[in-house]
Amino acid sequence: MVRMIAPVVGLLAAGAAAVPTARDSTCSSLSQTDFKWSVSDLQYNSSVIFSTPAHQIDNGVIQFNISNPAFPGKAASICTAYSTRPNDFFYGDQVFTCNAGIPEGGLTTTFTYNAPSKTLALNQSWSCAGEQTSFTYEGSVDLSSKLKCQNEEYTNPKWSIGETYTSNTTTCTAADFEWTPSSGSAVAK
Ligand SMILES: *[C@@H]1O[C@H](CO)[C@@H](O)[C@H](O)[C@H]1NC(C)=O
Ligand SMILES: *[C@@H]1O[C@H](CO)[C@@H](O)[C@H](O)[C@H]1NC(C)=O
Ligand SMILES: *[C@@H]1O[C@H](CO)[C@@H](O)[C@H](O)[C@H]1NC(C)=O
Ligand SMILES: *[C@@H]1O[C@H](CO)[C@@H](O)[C@H](O)[C@H]1NC(C)=O
Numbered sequence: 001m002v003r004m005i006a007p008v009v010g011l012l013a014a015g016a017a018a019v020p021t022a023r024d025s026t027c028s029s030l031s032q033t034d035f036k037w038s039v040s041d042l043q044y045n046s047s048v049i050f051s052t053p054a055h056q057i058d059n060g061v062i063q064f065n066i067s068n069p070a071f072p073g074k075a076a077s078i079c080t081a082y083s084t085r086p087n088d089f090f091y092g093d094q095v096f097t098c099n100a101g102i103p104e105g106g107l108t109t110t111f112t113y114n115a116p117s118k119t120l121a122l123n124q125s126w127s128c129a130g131e132q133t134s135f136t137y138e139g140s141v142d143l144s145s146k147l148k149c150q151n152e153e154y155t156n157p158k159w160s161i162g163e164t165y166t167s168n169t170t171t172c173t174a175a176d177f178e179w180t181p182s183s184g185s186a187v188a189k
Helices: none
Strands: 002-003 036-050 057-065 077-083 109-114 118-129 131-140 147-155 165-172 178-179 181-187
Touching: 036 147, 057 118, 077 109
Parallel strands: none
Antiparallel strands: 002 181, 036 057, 036 165, 036 178, 057 077, 109 118, 118 131, 131 181, 147 165
């Protein structure tokens, strides 16, 4: 049985006898009741450096840890993406895969980031071993109000070979936050 749901809360509450629905701590119920991801250590950095007036070096990186409440106490998945596409680096068109900290459940996480709109989108799927259930959740979050950024621009007026000509670096961090998926589906076998 497959059900599409939005919001996620209350998923499978009706009509899915095979899935435990009590407020217990089984993987299946933790995957449904009041489900929220926890995001920590989110960082976004970008730099555009001219090592000579004609040589531009571009780097962007976004990184965060995300943990899934269905697997309490397990290491978070680590999501990292690099880009060399100035000036915004991330345009929401490339899908990146996170490094699962949890080997069980086939946990798979993919994400995109759109720097112009500061939108982080994420898909995560997993199954609950021995409970015959699997879940796929999707979420999207606007980081505009979460990112705290510092920008540093530098110009070398007396540039000579071997020195940096100009640099423009941005370093952003965000406080840890909880993230409720916008939609999801569950399969009970
Ligand atoms: C993020 O995950 C890495 C690798 O497991 C860990 O070293 C780091 O402490 C984590 N950061 C936070 C804030 O949990
Ligand atoms: C971002 O830049 C800061 C300051 O240079 C650095 O400490 C941090 O490790 C960088 N983060 C990533 C993901 O590269
Ligand atoms: C998430 O899944 C949907 C539906 O399969 C897909 O359209 C979207 O591109 C995926 N997004 C990410 C970040 O993987
Ligand atoms: C430096 O980078 C910031 C952030 O990307 C951008 O808003 C600003 O216009 C850049 N400055 C220059 C001189 O290109």
